[in-house]
Amino acid sequence: MKKILLLPLLDSLPSGHHQVANTISEYVYNRSNDIKCKKIDIMSRWNPAFESMLTKTYLWWIQKNPKSYARAYRKFVYQPDNQRTYKHYEWMFQRKMKDILDDENPDLIVCTHAFPSYLVNRLKRLGECQIPTLNVYTDFFINDVWGEDMVDYHFVSNVGMKYSLKNNHHIPNKNIFVTGIPVDESIKQATLNQRSNDKLNIIVSGGSAGLGSIMECIRHTNPYKQVNYYILCGNNERLYKDIRNMKAEHIHPLPYISSRQKINELYSLADAIITKPGGVTVSEAVKKRVPIFVHSVLPGQEEINLAHLLEQGLVFTIDKEAPITEQILEVLNSKEKMDKYKRSQKLYLDTLDFQDPDDIYHFIISILGSREKKLS
Incomplete structure (x- = not known):
């Protein structure tokens, strides 16, 4: 049975990263009984108490001092790789990510948060991971934490993000797909919305x-x-x-x-x-x-x-x-x-390259099929 490993962040926070990871799993499970999807938060796997504390700190910070958080966020996510100052923590989480990948041995990695994407990208750069990896971006822009150059495929939210990956990070056009942010397929696409005559x-x-x-x-x-x-x-x-x-x-x-x-x-x-x-x-x-x-x-x-x-x-x-x-x-x-x-x-x-969950599912199947051919 094939396995897809989905990597959001912070289990205690019901964020869009988790919703999108669940949505990708749903697309697969609704169409196949031969693929297992597993979602892992590296923070919870490393230290559940720390993950809970981090979530509570985030929620407190954005409500009590939003301007301070906004400044810290921009400084953190718009920082070139060679200027990062948290190398010790990076190495620690990188080792943990390597342990997770070795334990799970997935056929495809799907990152819905920048931090696990960053760690997987570094492992691939070091030659310690050869597993196909897909970034599914859950905002309408790309911050500098996301792993990009070694990631195999990118699902972006809009055309501007595609141009950014092509022009700023030299990602081949064939590896970037404008999908929008995947949503639960229970949300049925509507025709042009018409107002009712009632309330x-x-x-x-x-x-x-x-x-x-x-x-x-x-x-x-x-x-x-x-x-x-x-x-x-x-x-x-x-x-x-x-x-x-x-x-x-x-x-x-x-x-x-x-x-x-x-x-x-x-x-x-x-x-x-x-x-x-x-x-x-x-x-x-x-x-x-x-x-x-x-x-x-x-x-x-x-x-x-x-x-x-x-x-x-x-x-x-x-x-x-x-x-x-x-x-x-x-x-x-x-x-x-x-x-x-x-x-x-x-x-x-x-402008969306994929208009239907079927399109995303078949693309994932094609990745899994290509990997199987390489391993055989």
Whole structure:
């Protein structure tokens, strides 16, 4: 039986890296009984207590001192390889990654986070790993931590990332595929979104952890008889209870929804979504052709995501100081703005090399087949 090893990071944090790893596994399991997919977080494998502490520190830092975190993030991820100052830790994790690869002996490595990609890339550069490796990028840009030159294949989110890999890292065109960020195949692609004549349904999302300035966003929503807000609270139970206690008729808090089919149904009823610029949520909304409004940005990668999404015309931003409902209605009722937005969505979707989960699955099968021929 063939084995695919998927490498996200931080098991305690339900991030897009894990969601995408799960999505790739799902694509495979829905089509084959002869391939095993296994997901490993190197931090948890090395020291579960340290992984938990690191996750808690991250969540505390981005909420208590976001500007400081943003500065640290940019300094860390935009640093040339020869200027890195954590060589001792790098060597330690590199050894751990080598142990994991030796123990698991996979036929394909799929990295959905930059750090494991960096470690695998270094092992390949040293000749200590000959396993085919695929980077699946989960943001709309590429930071300097990702391993690139020795990685065999790259699934990028947009054409700009493809040009970056080709021009800045000399990756052959044949090894780069514009796939968008893979999303659960329960999220069915929609035709151009058409507003209903009934009440306006607006989703408010802060990601699976319920992060972002959701309460601040809600306080700026005026009650309209024709508008309903559905708040995805994720795992944030306190947020769910706080919103429920508001007892506002136009605001409907929803606890964590594990079923992607139910999420798909919710998207299908939505006229707009208010969210932060996380890779998976934005990609789901684009696939469903739902207009996207950004209400808040987590420091670090989401700030950079937002800049790229605005450049591509895939999101609108919300002024936190002004009534939110009026801002959304102004955009949705503007034929000029919506026509331009729909063109941007269509252009983005038309540039994807792989339009269907079947395409990704068959590409993975081709990698596994090529490896089998080389070993035989």
